[in-house]
Amino acid sequence: MLVAQTFVFSYLWAVGGNLTENYWDQFDTFVRTQFDDMGEAKLPAAGDLWSYYVDYEARRMDTWEKIVPAFKYNRDGSFFEMLVPTIDTVRFGYILDKLLSVRRSVLYTGGTGVGKSVIARGLLEGIADRQSYVPVFINFSAQTGSMRTQEMIESKLEKRRKNVLGKTLILSDGTAKKVESIKRKFCCRWSGKKEVLL
Known part of the structure; x- marks a missing residue:
């Protein structure tokens, strides 16, 4: 059962992980249809498959909301x-x-x-x-x-x-930002140097 659920979970995220949320319901239906005859998967009837993960300790699929940690406010943090x-x-x-x-x-x-x-x-x-x-x-x-x-x-x-x-390298925000479209000239003064236009 655990192997079958792990396969369904992996399939869901490997194939459908790049979908936007407005396609999740359709893909959920598709996955359920594909694995309908796989009784050992025991897919949850309530909610969608995106709401579940495989809990290896409990040996079953469980909802993500059960493992959401409590928020700890940090006064000094930004x-x-x-x-x-x-x-x-x-x-x-x-x-x-x-x-x-x-x-x-x-x-x-x-x-x-x-x-x-x-x-x-x-x-x-x-x-x-x-x-x-x-x-x-x-x-x-x-x-x-x-x-x-x-x-x-x-x-x-x-x-x-x-x-x-x-080392492992992780890039965030890999888009090319647009250069300022308004023709502004920014100016700064460096000690001991002339004004420099940037």
Whole structure:
């Protein structure tokens, strides 16, 4: 039973994990139809399959909401770096953890401002605590060139051989931001130097 449920869970996320939520119901129906005759899977009748994970201790599928941790408010933390645990953060964190543990790439997609970077940062910091590694975050802007990007990334990696660098690299917000469309000139003064237009 556990092997069958693990297969269905893996199939759901491997094939349908890139779907947007408005297609989840259709894909849920499709998956249930595909595995209808597999009695040992014992798929839950209530709710959709996206609401379940395989609990290996209880040896059955259980709802994500049972493992959502309580929110702990940190007075000293930045509002924009707070991560309130939800079913989505637990769900995506679980998938991220499992994929990183077998050295697979992960790509979060979604619209602007939905919290992809905050979720990824919070999840990586949580995983780092358990797996004893330190995530490094690098910020980019529309003006960051390819050479500067390469320098920033290489400075965080360890040199293994002459032309071989190592460590796991996770990129967040890999889109090319638009350069300011309004023709503004920004000016700054550096001590001992003339004004420089940026």
